[in-house]
Amino acid sequence: MTEHREKTRMLVAVDCIIFGFDGEHIKILLIKRGFEPEEGKWSLMGGFIEAHESLDEAANKILFQLTGLKGVYLEQLHAFGHPDRDPERTISIAYFALIDILKYETKLHENYHAEWFVTTEMPELIFDHNEMVEIAKQKIRYKAAHHPILFELLPKKFTIPQLQSLYEGVYNTRIDNRNFVRKLSSTGLLIKLEEKDKSSSRKGAFYFKLDKKKYKSKFQAFLNLVPNAEDLID
Amino acid sequence: MTEHREKTRMLVAVDCIIFGFDGEHIKILLIKRGFEPEEGKWSLMGGFIEAHESLDEAANKILFQLTGLKGVYLEQLHAFGHPDRDPERTISIAYFALIDILKYETKLHENYHAEWFVTTEMPELIFDHNEMVEIAKQKIRYKAAHHPILFELLPKKFTIPQLQSLYEGVYNTRIDNRNFVRKLSSTGLLIKLEEKDKSSSRKGAFYFKLDKKKYKSKFQAFLNLVPNAEDLID
């Protein structure tokens, strides 16, 4: 961008940190590499940027290759560029995705030897991928403290107990159920359905769905669903 | 990062959005390009990543070249990679810096034909640099609503009226002085000095300095110095 000194051309990659929630735990989708370098080791799904595509396009493509999903929540996280982060000089732009784990097509697992891992029990990853995952977890905790992104991890209809255990999982803390419900309903984001989910209790828990209009309009508002959401790092 | 298809190597650049505050306005430091491409037009200061350096190192180097400053606030903003953002395919990692405009060595202006511009009266910039600046302004508004980053723009000693007009400038709003002072003192970040700044009133305004220990420890805390800090975009 400035004067012409020697211009070093480099590989530029995109790596995706894909989060899902199975009703109990936050999980990350990893692949066991069937190719060099580092064949046989676990890594994030990624790929090189091609000449014709933008970063966002590349990230969406990679996400689609592994999950079969389009139009899901995907956000640029950070660019990583330590000279020795990869055997050949490569800059990687990391993205994180939040997907409904049930929409994910399990068949695609096999092509890529992919597997979901609970975020607290992850294998060693190649290159700086462990660092990327840590930064992504931090970012989600930071952002979800004020914006309703965690809904992206849930199916269209979900129960309050599910939602609460999602927040409790992300923040590794117990949340008072009465305060949680009050804050939730003050957002006006939820619409109560007739139907109940009877799968996890005799009484059953009512399903809710998102009010999509309000969701879009309040997406940037500060919601504060998480108590004591201080000391979070961006 | 995934299977070997054709690997396209690209130029990777760093561009710096450098913010300063002159006591009245937030300003951005731009250079008039003395080199191709786009010679004679205004742009951000930038440079290509070299083979041996990390992204942060490159950004710090570029900042130093233009300002003579080291160790100032510098944060990665976003990676830009539209295929046609630049005549030759280039990925640019944008950083933003917050500097004390008085520390800046004016001599360096001349080497680069640099000039400070009020953020509301900026010239047309090359490539996607206008977009970068917009995103940087947004980011600062978002971040400064909860974290005390704006102190990075002030000299070691500063007055409350200066600080307030800084916030008023960033958010383009008037802030109630009594509420502002109360919130400020509840943070415990400021230490009152004996000395007064007599330059802008007969009465004079007391200088304050940052309590650096508390500043570091509270840097991640949510401070909420900005009223109605909602509807801010990350």
Added chain:
DNA sequence: TCAAAAGTGTTATAAGTACACCCATGG
């Protein structure tokens, strides 16, 4: 003495937190 900016308190409203019991149901 007055113009111009600095500095200071109170009250009302809203939000957050802590806390414990009843409800509905299937087995």
Added chain:
DNA sequence: CCATGGGTGTACTTATAACACTTTTGA
């Protein structure tokens, strides 16, 4: 009929917002 998880209300504390007058001083 009882064990299990779902659902609800109240009182207290804290934070925020609105609001106007007095102080200091150099010219």
